[in-house]
Each structure stands twice: as structure tokens, then as C-alpha cells.
Amino acid sequence: MTDSPAVWASHLRKRYKNRTAVDGVSFTVGRGEVLGLLGPNGAGKTSVIKMMLGLVRPDAGEVMLLGRPHTDPGSRARVGYLPELFRYQPWLSADEVLRLHVRLAGLKIGDRDRRESLALVGLADRAKDRVGGFSKGMQQRLGLAVALVAAPELVVLDEPTSALDPLGRADVRDLLLSLKDRGVAVLLNSHLIGEVERVCDRVVILDHGRVAASGTLAELLGRRSLRLSLTDVTAEAAAILEPFTRDGDVYTVALPEDVPALVADLVKRGVRVHAVEPARMSLEDRLLEVLRENS
Numbered sequence: 001m002t003d004s005p006a007v008w009a010s011h012l013r014k015r016y017k018n019r020t021a022v023d024g025v026s027f028t029v030g031r032g033e034v035l036g037l038l039g040p041n042g043a044g045k046t047s048v049i050k051m052m053l054g055l056v057r058p059d060a061g062e063v064m065l066l067g068r069p070h071t072d073p074g075s076r077a078r079v080g081y082l083p084e085l086f087r088y089q090p091w092l093s094a095d096e097v098l099r100l101h102v103r104l105a106g107l108k109i110g111d112r113d114r115r116e117s118l119a120l121v122g123l124a125d126r127a128k129d130r131v132g133g134f135s136k137g138m139q140q141r142l143g144l145a146v147a148l149v150a151a152p153e154l155v156v157l158d159e160p161t162s163a164l165d166p167l168g169r170a171d172v173r174d175l176l177l178s179l180k181d182r183g184v185a186v187l188l189n190s191h192l193i194g195e196v197e198r199v200c201d202r203v204v205i206l207d208h209g210r211v212a213a214s215g216t217l218a219e220l221l222g223r224r225s226l227r228l229s230l231t232d233v234t235a236e237a238a239a240i241l242e243p244f245t246r247d248g249d250v251y252t253v254a255l256p257e258d259v260p261a262l263v264a265d266l267v268k269r270g271v272r273v274h275a276v277e278p279a280r281m282s283l284e285d286r287l288l289e290v291l292r293e294n295s
Helices: 045-052 094-104 111-120 136-148 166-181 193-199 217-221 235-240 259-268 283-294
Strands: 007-016 019-029 034-038 060-065 079-082 154-158 185-189 202-207 210-216 224-231 245-247 250-254 272-280
Touching: 007 045, 019 045, 019 060, 019 185, 019 210, 034 045, 034 166, 034 193, 045 060, 045 154, 045 185, 079 136, 094 111, 094 136, 111 136, 136 154, 136 166, 166 185, 166 193, 185 193, 193 283, 202 217, 202 283, 210 217, 210 283, 217 283, 224 259, 235 259, 245 283, 259 272
Parallel strands: 034 185, 034 202, 079 154, 154 185
Antiparallel strands: 007 019, 007 060, 202 210, 224 250, 224 272, 245 250
């Protein structure tokens, strides 16, 4: 059913020995939507992805992929997946890697589709080259080609730009936006928060295995923030500025109700105020705020 979400996950739970990795996580990914999955290391992001794809059995909860149970091979055949840690046989060529993966998936993908997949990720002229001679960035591109070769309806990417240079990351951003335009759903797990902010429609923030916050970027970042450029910050003023996020001499915090009073108070305490700028909170600032509230 095309009107069903690409992913519907409800109350997922997973324990490993004495540690709860995922504790009641629920979310959806709509058709043609890019959902970002954020959180610190150990938050449960990769465990959620593995449960969703049937690679790890959940202790509780339910997942539907493309309108079918996630255990249905028919649903998983329409999902492209790039894991965080992957290795391809170094003696194979890029084209042979694609051939192997579509054969393992039981799919019939022709030469033209494989060429197009490699071209999408900038490897059209390296199809016959052995993977053992590829850089990390080229192997990352090949992993993306594997995820996309079968024209999936849902693409799950676990740190897809971790080995790419700025140009490569820009290429991946453009690729994700083109997938979205074609109605393909994307679940993106990335530590590169700027990438998530540029391409994602909604974000789910995980912490300690639970959903700490979720919503559209407008919902999560809708509050205005205040950015102050300060020097000569005294110990007395530092106490006032403690809730602020600091980057050198620039302090950022959710916009106070009475900005003039805050600035006057800092000046009174000997602080030199060079600039006061209202701005929307960045996704990184919001993530840090959520994690601090949850700690």
C-alpha cells in the first residue's frame, strides 16, 4: 500500500545482557521523506536500524516496512541499506560487487542499471577497477551504489558520508534530495549534524535508548536564540552565562525574554559586549540542549 508509511516502528525494545540498548522507541518515515536519526554514541541508533531491517530480533515492539511486516522478504527486497561498517572483497571489481549483492538479494538487475548506479555516485569510470585499490571515500561511494542499485523505495544509510571529503558530502546531499524528489523515503543516521540539518524533513533524537525529542526542523528549531560576542568575562558574569553554549568568545542560548536587561547586567559586571545577534538555534545547539536536559 503506497499510502502506508515507508517505516512504522512501535515501542521497540532491545537488551544486551544487562544493558538496555533500546527502550520503547517509536517513529515513522513517510514516503518521500528524509528522516534524520541523531544521538550520542551508544544512544541506540544502530540497534534501532538493525531491528528495523531484521538483522537483530527485538525483545518487544513491531516494525512495518513499506506496508508489510519487516520480516517479510518482499518488503526488505525494496530497501537499500548502507551499514556503518562494511567491507567488500578487495579482489572484486566495483561492477562485480554490485553483481554479487543483487544476486544475493535474488534480484534481476541488468548491466544498464548497474552502470547507472555507479554513475550516480561518481564511479562510472571505475566499474572494472578492483575494490582493493579504492580509497575509503571511493569505497563509501561504492556502498551507496550497492544501496541504490535495485531502485529501492526506502533507503537506510548509517553514516554514509563519514569517509567523504566536502565535495563528496555535497554530492551525497544532492543525491538524497533527488531521491526525495522521486518519492523515495530515506532514513539517515549521521554524526554530521550539518548534513542532517541540510537535507532532513524531520529528526528523531535518541538518548539512552529512548526518544528524547522528535519533530520537524521547524518544530525543533523554532525557538529563537541569542548570540553574544563577549570579552573580559568575569567570574561573576560567568555564573550568569553558565546555561549558554560557548564557542570561543561567542555565547549562544535560547532567546531570553528581556535581552536589554541581560546585556545591561553583563556590562554592569565588567563584561565587554561586542555584538548581540538574535538567531534561530542550530540543530547542534538543540541536540546539545536535549542531551543536557536528559542527562
